[in-house]
Structure formats: structure tokens, C-alpha cells
Ligand SMILES: [Ca+2]
């Protein structure tokens with residue numbers, strides 16, 4: 001474990017548990033909170049049917065569920081449709097060509113040790129790595145958590161797997177690098193405008209000076 005955990009207590013708990021975890025220097029757990037902390041409009045809400053596509057990429061695999069069913073437990077407080085990865089299966093998000101994902105926010109319900117996340121080319125991340133104890137509790141804030149994870153190098157593919165029923169999550173938000181926020185664009189355009197004005201006035205001044 002080499003996660004820069006927001007709560008050092010979790011790191012201590014992991015050490016006390018004596019978990020022989022492989023070093024994971026590929027990702028940084030920026031933040032996590034009990035229950036859903038999603039803001040804005042996430043990339044995937046899973047509230048419509050398949051195919052699960054967005055401007056950034058698409059999901060394949062997984063089962064759409066609403067509420068708690070025979071094979072899936074709704075993430076705590078989530079009455080909307082969510083994605084469930086059933087035992088022995090997986091769901092994969094693949095970014096569109098040229099899209100590089102640098103951060104993922106996700107609400108995971110009833111986190112279990114047998115749930116795992118594998119970013120292509122990265123060390124695997126098990127449920128226990130995310131937040132011990134991952135005992136599948138369906139109503140506790142300890143096992144129903146919103147995570148904000150940064151990828152130390154941009155990722156293009158991520159697979160969610162589960163050895164048993166199930167791995168349930170919702171409101172997955174993918175963030176890309178290099179796309180300035182609208183406010184930044186406004187400032188850049190204003191800056192270019194000012195630069196243009198300055199150039200024009202300096203040319204005019206030069207022209208007047210040479211008259
Ligand atoms: Ca949903």
C-alpha cells in the first residue's frame with residue numbers, strides 16, 4: 001500500500017491488519033466519504049439502458065439493477081439504477097481513442113474483499129485496498145463509500161471484477177487532463193483579446209511615430 005490516504009487511521013488499520021499488500025504507486029486515493037458524495041453530473045449514472053456510452057468511452061459487462069435483488073444490493077441510499085458485477089464476471093470501461101482519464105470518482109456499495117479494480121497496466125486494487133474492513137455491509141457508511149481516485153499516469157481502460165455476488169457501484173465520474181474549465185477558456189480568450197489590443201496599439205504608436 002502506498003496510497004496517500006486522507007485519513008491516516010485507515011493506513012494504520014491496514015498496517016495493523018498485517019495485510020501483505022503489493023505496493024500501489026499507480027493511484028492515489030484523494031478523498032473518500034461515507035455514503036454518496038457525488039456532485040454535478042457524473043459520466044455514468046447507469047439510469048438508462050444499455051449500451052452504456054458517453055463522450056469519454058463506454059462500459060461493457062455488468063448487470064443493471066435497481067433496488068436490492070436476489071444477486072445485488074443497492075448502494076446505501078441509492079434508489080436509482082446502478083451497475084452490478086455479479087460473481088465470476090467483470091465490467092470494463094474503455095476510453096475512446098485519444099481520451100486519457102486522470103481521475104475517477106465512484107460510489108461503491110457494500111464493498112467486499114472479493115471486489116477488485118484493475119486499471120490496465122496498473123497494480124490490481126482489491127476491496128480491502130480501498131477501505132478495510134470490506135465486509136459487504138449494505139447500510140454502513142464504512143462499506144458504502146464515495147471514492148475520488150487519481151491515476152498517476154492517465155489510464156485508458158479499467159475493469160471491475162468480483163469473485164462472488166456482487167460488486168455494486170453507481171455515479172462513476174471520469175475526469176480527463178488538458179481540457180481547461182469554461183472559466184479558464186474565458187480568461188484565455190480575454191487574455192488573447194488584450195494581447196491583440198496591445199499589439200494593435202503598439203503598431204499604431206509605431207506608425208504614428210514614423211509619420
Ligand atoms: Ca444511478
Ligand SMILES: [Ca+2]
Pocket residue numbers: 073109110111112136165166167168
Ligand atoms: Ca457488494
